Amino acid sequence: MDPLFSSDVIGKLREAVEKAGYTVDGVNAALGPQAAAALGRGDLLPARRATSGGSPLETLINLFVCGGVLSTPAVQAAIEPLRVDQALSVGLLEPARGGLRAAIDLRPYGDDDGDWWVVSDLGTDVRPGPLAADHVLGIGGAALTLASATVRQEVGSALDIGIGCGIQALHLARHSRKITGTDINPRALAMAATTAALNGLHWELLEGDLAEPVTGRRFDLVVSNPPFVIGTGEATHVYRDSGRSADGVVAEMLGAATGLLTDGGWLQLLGNWLHVAGQEWTERVGGWLPERCDAWVVQREVLDPAEYVAMWLRDAGEDATRADRWLDWFAEHDVEGVGFGLVTVRASNVDSPSQVLEDLRQQTDHPLGIQVREFFGRLSAVRGGLLDLHLVADPSVRLTQEAVRGADGWEVEEQLLTGGGLRAAHAVDPLVVALVGGCDGTLSLRDQLTMLAQAHDTDPATLHAAAELVVGPLVRHGLLRPL
Template sequence: MPNPASLADDPAALRRALIAARFTLDGISDCLGPMASQALHREQRLPADLVTRDDTSPVATLVRLFALGLPVGVRQLDRALPGWDTARLRSAGLVRTDGSRAHAAYDLRPYGEDDHQWWVVSDLSEVMTGEPLPVDHVLGIGGASMTLASWTPRRPVARALDLGTGCGVQSLHLAGHAEHIVATDTSARALEIAAWNAALNGYEWDLLRGDLFRPVGGAEFDLIVSNPPFVITPRTDGVPTYEYRDGGRVGDGVVRSLIRQLPQHLNPGGVAQLLANWEVPEGKEWRDVVGEWFDRTGLDAWVVQRDTQDPAEYAELWSGDGGLRAGATGFEQLYGAWLHDFEARGIAEIGFGVITVQLPETRRRPWKELVEVTGPVQSPMGPAIDAGLRARTWLAEAGEQGLLDAHLTVAADVTEERHGRPGAEDPSVIVIRQGGGLRRAVRVDTAVAAFVSVCDGELSTGQALGAIASLLDVPTDELVRGSLPAIQELVADGLLLTGA
């Protein structure tokens, strides 16, 4: 294990050495070039290997050691990190030596966003070791962790919880807007590596071991983020249980349990952001399955399904996730265990998505929205999630009359498309399209299109609909009833703004 005590005397020293060696996001990009950089993001090492093979610069040496998992000369490594030579790296547990060669004991690489750059330690991937992962593997920066970080709203908060922290990626992001961070995990190894990453990047987190909310007792938080071990794994002998992805429950039970406990651990107005898989049995619809998770919780819920897989696709993905590929000994048995488990429980489909939850500040009926958005979305999504929470909360509290009294404006990223048959006098299809956020494309009728066109803040919703009813020669009440649901949808997703 990496040794946090080895950093306790001067945790900034290694950061300074890494920066001096240009082992940074920009430095690595400049060293590798665009093609090798993109290949490495796809976990293809060869282009980066070829580019750095004859390069003895500090950054190339560190890329080969920590990003590619290739041995480097001890003397070469000593020159790459003055003040953090091979002996000190070995004492810290980051490298091991074999005569004149040094080998990475852990993956170490820079990671960041526009305003921050960090360095993250995690276990070596199976691409680097060439072997299947051990069950106590601590995952590094993956697609799921980056998705969660992108979708999390970044409101300033007093207390935040990173549930299932792994190596601590979400806590790094939380450090920019949370005064106090608690991070939990069931894995002792994950917490030790998270402690190392906290020290390396100059942070202090409360790190607690245990299942779901058990380690925090009755504590409440303003923001909870979780990339939980949501993978649906057969609970049968011979199927490995990876700590970073398997929660030890049948089916999607770990996420259902998490959601049911959220009301006891969110402050009023508090938000939870998490990723999840869910099972859809034969004859059921995913919205009904997931929607039931929130019944009688009192929580506002916004669920976006991003992808679906049939049982065979899902089994192939997770059978091979740990490094056991098709054709390898044991692959078919593992694949078959997943298929048998899904068949025995009548599962037709597995969904993946992002769940946003809010505990209302006021005593009102909670809102619930479940949508499917499989295409590209804004990056980062956090600002759109924050705005969407506020808009939906405003709609729930203002009610129909509040919406009629509101003076709405059109968001700057909204455009309108009209489609019709050649020679037709009127369009047959009108679409209001959003450039950011979830990039919604909402098909509307002539009345709603006319309403959107006059949303400049001058008229209230009721006044504008009344004027349009007169122009179309239809009863105002009838047009209001027919148009308000579409207007509510446009407000909720940020195509129309309330100014509230």
């Protein structure tokens, strides 16, 4: 797939943004903390006021980030050596009453290791009105969530299913020898090719639905922020609608995992799933998980149907005419809520894989990918036999006690929680508190439980049998760590 612009235009555009200092740090410095914070909330006015000085950097911010209309001389000074007539002819800019405005979104994006530029379509914050059917999303919350959650390790081959404008592929380029991206939207592939070229990168870009273009191929790492929005199967916007009814797109992608991954390979995707009356969400999603693969499904939030429909109509700049039909569909299918979260699968190639599905809505340490990798490491350690492990309590573990007035007087509730990592909290009883207090790595868990059973006049077999249910979550969440 070819980029939107010729190599000559891309080279001149890169020279212009580099010369102006149009980077994440440059933009934040030009805006100042208050305007930058307002911009993060979607309030463009402070940013527009902060970038009225006319410098090339201020002009680029006003033009591409704030959706401003600027004079031709000001724009020309900002995009040198690219000419305004070239920018108009290739669709980077367009005429507007009073001057010129951006026709696409071009903004800096980066992390602690460097800066990139990302090309996408303009959002409803700067261009009100319904989005086009082939709209290509830019930098958004879901993309950032997946980028933070991705396991970062050196791999030979990486696949981005539904590459969009190329945000995930930019990160993958840091630790993958070859990157392949698929998308059903030709405009998205052209945007991704432009993003790659603007950053001096090259990716294999293939047109097609989800993983269909790479049938028969395997990858060390697969990431996807797919069109996971749940509904009737009607596809009005390709960035959000898969054409599958209900939550079928997530089920389909998980079903394809085994055929996509090399031994030890990773699949990570974001998704929505239904909460249906009479069925646990863990039972629904758990039925999609592939065999012989370890898996961790983390539910981060649940919205009721009305909230969900309103959010996605607002996201696409649509009016409420579709709301009743959408909500009627939810009611007909006994939908009580819609879950959102991260699914990570690893092709561990074992007969009895560890598959954990849980609610984790608390704040966690970032990047989450570090926590994901450590979580799967602990799954592997436990698979060898939990009772034979020598465990130590994480140094950040804290015990909290809260007295609650009950029918029989004061009742003390105890929780163990970590000060870092997943920041998980677990309600515990005095026996578990004593166990964790004694976890210094000296004894195996089996021996510890045997000693506790003797001290509390309890059958050791009972404690051994309960170890997976009680101690297993403490190990998986990092409160207890195997030596």
